[in-house]
Amino acid sequence: xxxxxxxxxxxxxxxxxxxxxxxxxxxxxxxxxxxxxxxxxxxxxxxxxxxxxxxxxxxxxxxxxxxxxxxxxxxxxxxxxxxxxxxxxxxxxxxxxxxxxxxxxxxxxxxxxxxxxxxxxxxxxxxxxxxxxxxxxxxxxxxxxxxxxxxxxxxxxxxxxxxxxxxxxxxxxxxxxxxxxxxxxxxxxxxxxxxxxxxxxxxxxxxxxxxxxxxxxxxxxxxxxxxxxxxxxxxxxxxxxxxxxxxxxxxxxxxxxxxxxxxxxxxxxxxxxxxxxxxxxxxxxxxxxxxxxxxxxxxxxxxxxxxxxxxxxxxxxxxxxxxxxxxxxxxxxxxxxxxxxxxxxxxxxxxxxxxxxxxxxxxxxxxxxxxxxxxxxxxxxxxxxxxxxxxxxxxxxxxxxxxxxxxxxxxxxxxxxxxxxxxxxxxxxxxxxxxxxxxxxxxxxxxxxxxxxxxxxxxxxxxxxx
Amino acid sequence: xxxxxxxxxxxxxxxxxxxxxxxxxxxxxxxxxxxxxxxxxxxxxxxxxxxxxxxxxxxxxxxxxxxxxxxxxxxxxxxxxxxxxxxxxxxxxxxxxxxxxxxxxxxxxxxxxxxxxxxxxxxxxxxxxxxxxxxxxxxxxxxxxxxxxxxxxxxxxxxxxxxxxxxxxxxxxxxxxxxxxxxxxxxxxxxxxxxxxxxxxxxxxxxxxxxxxxxxxxxxxxxxxxxxxxxxxxxxxxxxxxxxxxxxxxxxxxxxxxxxxxxxxxxxxxxxxxxxxxxxxxxxxxxxxxxxxxxxxxxxxxxxxxxxxxxxxxxxxxxxxxxxxxxxxxxxxxxxxxxxxxxxxxxxxxxxxxxxxxxxxxxxxxxxxxxxxxxxxxxxxxxxxxxxxxxxxxxxxxxxxxxxxxxxxxxxxxxxxxxxxxxxxxxxxxxxxxxxxxxxxxxxxxxxxxxxxxxxxxxxxxxxxxxxxxxxxxxxxxxxxxxxxxxxxxxxxxxx
Numbered sequence: 022x023x024x025x026x027x028x029x030x031x032x033x034x035x036x037x038x039x040x041x042x043x044x045x046x047x048x049x050x051x052x053x054x055x056x057x058x059x060x061x062x063x064x065x066x067x068x069x070x071x072x073x074x075x076x077x078x079x080x081x082x083x084x085x086x087x088x089x090x091x092x093x094x095x096x097x098x099x100x101x102x103x104x105x106x107x108x109x110x111x112x113x114x115x116x117x118x119x120x121x122x123x124x125x126x127x128x129x130x131x132x133x134x135x136x137x138x139x140x141x142x143x144x145x146x147x148x149x150x151x152x153x154x155x156x157x158x159x160x161x162x163x164x165x166x167x168x169x170x171x172x173x174x175x176x177x178x179x180x181x182x183x184x185x186x187x188x189x190x191x192x193x194x195x196x197x198x199x200x201x202x203x204x205x206x207x208x209x210x211x212x213x214x215x216x217x218x219x220x221x222x223x224x225x226x227x228x229x230x231x232x233x234x235x236x237x238x239x240x241x242x243x244x245x246x247x248x249x250x251x252x253x254x255x256x257x258x259x260x261x262x263x264x265x266x267x268x269x270x271x272x273x274x275x276x277x278x279x280x281x282x283x284x285x286x287x288x289x290x291x292x293x294x295x296x297x298x299x300x301x302x303x304x305x306x307x308x309x310x311x312x313x314x315x316x317x318x319x320x321x322x323x324x325x326x327x328x329x330x331x332x333x334x335x336x337x338x339x340x341x342x343x344x345x346x347x348x349x350x351x352x353x354x355x356x357x358x359x360x361x362x363x364x365x366x367x368x369x370x371x372x373x374x375x376x377x378x379x380x381x382x383x384x385x386x387x388x389x390x391x392x393x394x395x396x397x398x399x400x401x402x403x404x405x406x407x408x409x410x411x412x413x414x415x416x417x418x419x420x421x422x423x424x425x426x427x428x429x430x431x432x433x434x435x436x437x438x439x440x441x442x443x444x445x446x447x448x449x450x451x452x453x454x455x456x457x458x459x460x461x462x463x464x465x466x467x468x469x470x471x472x473x474x475x476x477x478x479x480x481x482x483x484x485x486x487x
Numbered sequence: 488x489x490x491x492x493x494x495x496x497x498x499x500x501x502x503x504x505x506x507x508x509x510x511x512x513x514x515x516x517x518x519x520x521x522x523x524x525x526x527x528x529x530x531x532x533x534x535x536x537x538x539x540x541x542x543x544x545x546x547x548x549x550x551x552x553x554x555x556x557x558x559x560x561x562x563x564x565x566x567x568x569x570x571x572x573x574x575x576x577x578x579x580x581x582x583x584x585x586x587x588x589x590x591x592x593x594x595x596x597x598x599x600x601x602x603x604x605x606x607x608x609x610x611x612x613x614x615x616x617x618x619x620x621x622x623x624x625x626x627x628x629x630x631x632x633x634x635x636x637x638x639x640x641x642x643x644x645x646x647x648x649x650x651x652x653x654x655x656x657x658x659x660x661x662x663x664x665x666x667x668x669x670x671x672x673x674x675x676x677x678x679x680x681x682x683x684x685x686x687x688x689x690x691x692x693x694x695x696x697x698x699x700x701x702x703x704x705x706x707x708x709x710x711x712x713x714x715x716x717x718x719x720x721x722x723x724x725x726x727x728x729x730x731x732x733x734x735x736x737x738x739x740x741x742x743x744x745x746x747x748x749x750x751x752x753x754x755x756x757x758x759x760x761x762x763x764x765x766x767x768x769x770x771x772x773x774x775x776x777x778x779x780x781x782x783x784x785x786x787x788x789x790x791x792x793x794x795x796x797x798x799x800x801x802x803x804x805x806x807x808x809x810x811x812x813x814x815x816x817x818x819x820x821x822x823x824x825x826x827x828x829x830x831x832x833x834x835x836x837x838x839x840x841x842x843x844x845x846x847x848x849x850x851x852x853x854x855x856x857x858x859x860x861x862x863x864x865x866x867x868x869x870x871x872x873x874x875x876x877x878x879x880x881x882x883x884x885x886x887x888x889x890x891x892x893x894x895x896x897x898x899x900x901x902x903x904x905x906x907x908x909x910x911x912x913x914x915x916x917x918x919x920x921x922x923x924x925x926x927x928x929x930x931x932x933x934x935x936x937x938x939x940x941x942x943x944x945x946x947x948x949x950x951x952x953x954x955x956x957x958x959x960x961x962x963x964x965x966x967x968x969x970x971x972x973x974x975x976x977x978x979x980x981x982x983x
Contacts, residue, residue, distance in 0.1 A: 409556060424662050428651075
């Protein structure tokens with residue numbers, strides 16, 4: 022047991038990158054703030070490279086056993102840093118030369134660091150640290166554009182975050198109180214002997230905090246508001262990157278729990294609640310980003326399915342990581358289309374886009390059908406394997422509910438696809454504003470990647486199940 | 488070779504999308520040439536084909552895809568899939584020729600249909616459940632865009648209904664596939680392996696549920712009563728070539744699933760539920776025919792005859808599950824008839840829908856009452872439509888007869904009560920004769936005035952399809968020689 026800080030190099034690099042962006046930004050004139058974007062991107066690339074190197078290496082623990090560097094952490098690191106890199110590309114269109122540019126990049130990097138900490142956490146206190154490090158920058162990010170809706174969204178997120186943060190800390194306290202340890206390694210035995218009500222309350226508290234971060238029911242209320250009110254790049258970030266850490270952390274947490282609790286049922290019910298609530302609420306949305314916000318709530322439900330069957334099926338972990346990677350790429354592609362057309366804030370405003378910008382429209386179709394789970398995209402493979410994992414673990418009901426929810430989700434995604442290829446009308450003339458360049462090509466690239474990841478799922482699977 | 492046949496249209500589609508400088512005229516001809524080459528390749532495959540024997544496939548190719556769940560790109564053909572692949576390429580070639588004159592975004596449409604062709608061929612060649620599901624789902628996506636993009640009338644709504652309904656079917660199918668996967672030991676999605684293992688034999692409840700899920704998925708796609716309600720609006724609002732592909736090729740994905748997946752992999756459950764399948768088939772036959780009889784809209788009428796014709800197939804595969812001593816021969820005849828019916832219905836209905844498209848193109852309506860005496864102004868259309876109608880109602884000498892005769896010969900021998908479905912043939916005959924009469928005979932009136940006859944492209948699209956039906960009707964041996972061994976294998980597998 023030792024500190025071994027070298028194992029935490031990706032996190033350290035991101036943190037230093039955030040500081041460099043923040044300090045550098047205050048010395049640069051407004052017109053040259055893009056330099057901080059380059060710094061942030063360099064930090065992310067470096068962190069991703071280090072994560073890849075660590076992924077090839079053996080499993081190790083750092084910080085005296087409270088942080089694990091295993092393939093799961095490695096994959097989460099890679100997905101989160103590369104996802105954040107994509108977000109930077111979207112920001113290049115949106116906030117280039119804006120007053121809070123460098124601060125935005127610094128906060129993005131800090132929040133990403135928090136996600137990585139969550140993903141590797143093998144200790145309840147580290148989970149708490151990761152939670153705060155992810156959340157606090159997020160409050161600032163949501164409100165940073167300064168508009169009224171952004172302020173409201175930031176306030177809502179903050180209040181919910183404070184509530185669930187306290188729940189999480191209270192849960193950690195309870196679990197520590199009955200077990201005498203916060204480390205996952207020694208948690209199961211003392212918890213099995215402890216009063217079940219106390220353990221249950223503690224676990225619910227910690228899970229609640231993680232659900233807030235993931236944006237799952239019942240801690241999801243901030244997600245649609247934030248997705249709608251925050252800037253496009255921030256919306257893409259907050260619906261994607263924090264989930265990675267939160268869901269992996271939830272997977273590790275349930276892996277450390279004793280069998281005396283019916284936690285698989287609890288997580289399974291939460292998963293079904295998330296997918297159902299997200300799908301039903303998305304039906305009536307007309308703002309594309311708010312629609313995507315609700316869609317991410319439902320996606321968290323699917324992501325929780327492998328968590329619910331953790332340890333009971335060999336497919337659980339690789340399917341979770343596969344789904345996370347696929348979801349990240351696909352969701353970012355959908356958001357990239359919205360940042361390519363920042364002024365189209367109604368689904369009907371996408372009328373005729375398919376004729377004028379065929380590649381962008383095709384990217385959106387691939388992304389949305391991907392989110393439904395149409396083969397051969399990566400989310401399909403993720404959904405297939407998570408569903409198979411649920412069935413394999415004996416929870417056929419969970420598998421059936423996943424499929425039923427998938428059917429329900431198709432309807433609202435199609436509501437966005439349908440106008441794309443409709444004939445332009447007087448109200449929505451064909452020309453409109455041209456798409457923002459960075460977002461445009463990011464959308465096409467990530468949509469293409471979501472298909473490639475699906476086709477290459479066999480290779481990924483080999484890495485993920487190592 | 489097999490992969491080339493599957494991928495070639497897709498490559499052409501990508502090329503058409505990626506090279507916008509290619510003009511519309513060139514795009515149309517690229518479509519025709521690529522489908523023709525694909526047809527030639529399938530013909531070569533047919534000539535080189537030898538029956539592979541029970542539990543095996545010819546021209547097999549296998550590349551791992553997701554080894555973690557034992558899913559692979561595994562393709563191969565046998566006597567069930569080869570005729571359907573041939574039929575698919577023929578129908579798509581006819582559509583390409585038919586669309587030579589069409590002006591509405593021909594480049595995109597050619598790309599979309601080439602994509603659909605790859606998907607359809609891939610489905611029939613698939614020997615892995617996930618690969619099958621992939622093509623099954625993509626066929627829905629492709630057809631959604633065909634209807635929504637090139638249809639007429641209330642196309643957005645029809646396309647949405649089509650997508651939602653058939654997607655429900657595909658998810659039910661997926662649930663069944665996962666059930667098979669989980670039950671198999673070791674877990675696998677490989678069709679050949681699953682047919683060998685029959686993992687759910689001996690567990691009637693689980694087997695019944697998995698079969699129910701798979702049957703639901705296939706019944707929606709086929710479609711059978713009561714899951715057919717998406718079909719009439721989809722057909723009515725789809726463009727002519729879209730309807731031809733939808734009815735000719737996509738519906739077969741459902742019926743093909745019965746003989747490829749449900750029967751070999753769940754034989755015990757299939758035998759247990761065979762009577763349900765038979766009843767659904769008989770109801771589809773009679774109900775489809777009766778509703779078709781009541782239509783005044785030409786295209787809806789043809790659409791409902793599809794429900795009727797697919798009912799024969801369902802009836803036959805159901806009868807094949809009613810196992811009795813010494814009935815193997817009869818059941819094998821029924822399955823042969825079912826596969827022949829898939830091929831026959833594919834080419835004949837495609838021809839009928841293309842001709843319905845001609846009617847819409849000239850008159851802007853499908854209303855049978857608006858026409859009369861069309862034989863005077865459009866003799867070529869009248870002749871070909873009459874041939875198509877006779878082929879569809881099962882006149883001897885045409886492919887429909889070969890198919891339906893075998894279906895009934897086999898089914899009635901196994902279960903005499905299925906003879907009630909014969910009334911379907913009678914009604915179909917009545918409705919086609921009535922349609923012929925209303926459209927083509929009598930004095931020229933209404934929309935028939937100034938009606939332009941078939942143009943060269945339309946003629947060259949429709950006539951070969953009907954010629955092929957005639958050829959199968961007169962010389963069925965080459966087709967039956969391929970189908971029969973495979974049908975015997977299926978019957979053996981169900982009888983295990």
